[in-house]
Amino acid sequence: MRAGSVVLITGASSGIGAATAHLLARHGMRVALVARRQDRLAALEQEIRRDGGEAMALPADLADPAARRRVVEAVEAWWGPVEILINNAGFGYYGLVTETPWEVIERMFTVNVLAMIDLTRLVIPRMQAVGHGHILNVASVAGHIATPPLTVYSATKFAVVGFSEGLRRELRPYGIHVTVISPGPVRTEFGRAASGLEVDPGKVPGGLAPEAVARAIWRALRRPVPEIVVPARYLPAIWIHQAFPRLVDWGATRQGRAWLRHLEEARRRAAEGSGSAPQGPAP
Numbered sequence: 001m002r003a004g005s006v007v008l009i010t011g012a013s014s015g016i017g018a019a020t021a022h023l024l025a026r027h028g029m030r031v032a033l034v035a036r037r038q039d040r041l042a043a044l045e046q047e048i049r050r051d052g053g054e055a056m057a058l059p060a061d062l063a064d065p066a067a068r069r070r071v072v073e074a075v076e077a078w079w080g081p082v083e084i085l086i087n088n089a090g091f092g093y094y095g096l097v098t099e100t101p102w103e104v105i106e107r108m109f110t111v112n113v114l115a116m117i118d119l120t121r122l123v124i125p126r127m128q129a130v131g132h133g134h135i136l137n138v139a140s141v142a143g144h145i146a147t148p149p150l151t152v153y154s155a156t157k158f159a160v161v162g163f164s165e166g167l168r169r170e171l172r173p174y175g176i177h178v179t180v181i182s183p184g185p186v187r188t189e190f191g192r193a194a195s196g197l198e199v200d201p202g203k204v205p206g207g208l209a210p211e212a213v214a215r216a217i218w219r220a221l222r223r224p225v226p227e228i229v230v231p232a233r234y235l236p237a238i239w240i241h242q243a244f245p246r247l248v249d250w251g252a253t254r255q256g257r258a259w260l261r262h263l264e265e266a267r268r269r270a271a272e273g274s275g276s277a278p279q280g281p282a283p
Contacts, residue, residue, distance in 0.1 A: 003028030006079045008071070010062060010119065011089035013040035016138060016186060019210035020086060020217050025053030027218070032056045032075045032082075035089070062089050062115040063107060072122045081126035086217065087116040087160075088138040092153035105152050112156035117163060124171070133176040134224065136217055137164045141184045141229065144238045145248060157182075161227075168226055177224035183213045184234050 007024055011017040013035035021031045025048045033041050033055060041057035048055035058074055060067040075082055090112040093104050120135055127133030142150055143157030161180055168178035187207040208231065216230040229235050241248040 005029045005083045006032070006075060006081065007084040007086065008032045008034065008075055008082045008119075008123070009086045009088060010034045010115070011138075012044065013037040016183070016210045016213045017086075017088045018044055019214040020088070021048065021055065022051075023211070023214045023218055024084075024221075025055060026051070028053075029084070030054040030056075030079055032058055032071070032079070034058050034060055034062070034071055036061050062119070063110045065118060068115060068118050069122065072119065076126070081130060082123040083127070083130075083133055084221065085119060085123050085133075085135045086138070087119060087136070089115065090138070090156070092150055094149045096149060097151050100152055108152060108156055109159075112153075113159045113163075116160065120167065124176070127171075127176050128174045131175050133171075133174075134179070134221060135164075135167065135171075135176065136179045136181060136220060138213075139164070139180050139182045141182055141234045141238070143180075143182055145241045165226070179220040179225060180227045181213065181216055181220065182227060182229045182234075183208055183216075184231060186210055186213060 007029050009017050009021050009024075009031055012021050012031075012033035014037075017033075017035065018040075021033055021044060025031050031048065031054070033044055035041055036059065038057070038059040041059055045055045045057040056075070056078060058071050060071050062068055062071075072082065091108065093100055093108065116137060123133070123135075137160050139160040140154075140157040142154040143159075143161040146154035146158070161182070164178055164180035171178060185207040187209055213230055216228045220228055229238065237248075
């Protein structure tokens with residue numbers, strides 16, 4: 001990790017991705033910004049450049065394999081090989097498994113898991129050629145403890161954790177680091193996208209600021225470690241889950257039911273206010 005390093009950040013248009021882009025650019029890294037929302041990316045690119053950093057906006061739908069290849073090729077053509085890959089793109093859906101539309105499940109695995117694996121495959125050969133690199137995959141505490149109504153989302157994050165673990169061991173001989181970042185709830189637009197409700201992302205109770213996760217990513221780049229759970233207060237819960245899963249089953253089931261009741265009530269109020277039927281989150 002050094003000033004001038006080429007960084008590719010997915011899910012960069014808001015939240016963790018945008019905060020990480022700002023932080024790394026301030027430390028002299030060149031950041032390639034990837035997300036679907038072209039207007040947000042363009043604004044972020046301008047902000048970083050105005051502050052003296054180097055940034056490149058690359059609008060792309062990572063569900064498209066051809067778009068993933070174009071992104072990597074564009075970065076390599078402009079700046080050279082990707083030295084740091086931050087796989088942050090992803091989304092969730094609040095709902096029971098039987099009530100989650102199949103097209104949502106399919107797209108969730110495509111964006112959260114398959115795109116991550118494919119982008120990683122695309123950058124590894126050049127990292128191996130230069131003899132260094134760092135891949136950081138953003139998972140979640142939900143990648144260690146699965147709780148309804150985010151069961152499918154949790155499954156994707158379990159996949160991120162497992163993939164990162166095996167990849168770390170696979171790439172160690174080549175001088176390439178792999179770190180998984182597992183945050184608790186973060187004050188981003190995740191809740192709004194996952195629920196379909198007009199909730200204020202700044203009012204997530206106990207939620208982290210995206211900048212806190214960005215700082216964890218920066219720490220991992222400075223001193224590579226296998227995983228960072230942020231905030232660290234979630235570590236005991238993960239350990240308890242591993243040692244006493246039935247105890248966590250009881251608490252997670254209660255929490256899941258409470259969440260579902262809250263969502264149903266919120267959707268009912270939203271429907272009454274709009275005069276239309278309740279709507280779930282968009283795929």
